[in-house]
């Protein structure tokens with residue numbers, strides 16, 4: 001299959017961050033050519049003359065399997081939130097997890113997200129939703145100590161079996177997840193790391209999300225979580241740590257030294273009343289690769305990275321009393337090229353460049369009355385555009401969302417699954 005996108009403003013996110021008006025030609029699952037006035041006989045032609053063409057956004061922290069819980073776990077502290085979640089989790093069916101994942105994935109595709117990094121159990125069911133929807137899924141099977149889990153069998157064995165079963169599947173990238181230091185012993189953490197190394201996969205965890213998590217850990221071990229993970233040799237460049245809100249400069253330097261990536265979840269943090277703000281400017285200064293995550297539908301409650309970009313900018317400018325902190329371009333990088341780096345996919349994802357995989361979102365700013373001015377495009381993407389402005393989403397060279405509708409899956413089935421009378 002081939003697609004020719006004509007005459008749009010292309011936000012390349014290449015090394016020079018070039019933006020220009022032109023065409024994008026896609027053949028198979030690759031971006032074959034970018035330029036002006038391309039002439040190709042394509043199966044699909046998309047007129048993008050009033051549109052912005054961007055690399056598909058990458059959401060580096062979510063739990064799509066919680067889609068069906070949206071609005072059901074509200075107004076409570078993280079401890080109570082987790083108790084309620086574990087309680088709801090223990091009563092779930094496979095159908096529930098599948099349809100939950102589908103409504104989350106459908107929402108992401110609707111909002112121009114083409115890849116996501118997930119953290120959950122039952123990732124084999126989520127993989128089915130990835131397959132059926134056409135999205136690209138980086139799926140981390142969550143591990144924790146056996147005495148805390150609702151999973152049947154050993155979480156560590158489950159994670160390894162999942163990786164063995166799905167490695168090499170189309171658009172599915174399995175990896176090892178960790179719930180967090182509050183339920184993962186050193187033994188669990190290091191066993192998980194061993195499996196990740198053996199199968200050459202990513203690692204994905206919650207880290208220093210709340211002050212309570214950090215202080216409970218300090219009381220128990222006399223060390224802060226990042227210091228401890230550094231000392232036991234857990235940190236490396238394959239790790240994506242979600243949140244990293246309550247960390248010191250010393251810990252930031254450790255994360256930077258070990259080339260850890262952070263997933264900043266500003267909306268989720270604020271909704272859970274985490275307090276303060278993740279030290280993003282310092283993380284950037286000391287070489288931590290910062291990316292963005294929505295977190296799940298229970299703590300956000302939408303999966304719109306445009307919202308997260310805007311909120312992140314607002315949060316840090318306000319927190320530091322400094323409107324010049326965190327430039328719009330830096331924030332847009334977090335949602336695209338930085339995220340591709342975190343996933344070890346910078347050769348294939350995160351920018352609109354010849355040879356890369358064809359993961360693209362086409363945005364229509366017209367309903368908001370935003371004029372197309374080249375120098376204003378990046379700030380407008382971060383602060384003015386919403387997910388609902390996305391007109392078309394392309395993943396792996398296939399149009400998976402067009403004019404608000406998924407093309408490969410009838411989402412009605414999943415929406416109806418949760419309707420009550």
Ligand SMILES: [Zn+2]
Pocket residue numbers: 061062063206242295296
């Ligand atoms: Zn999370």
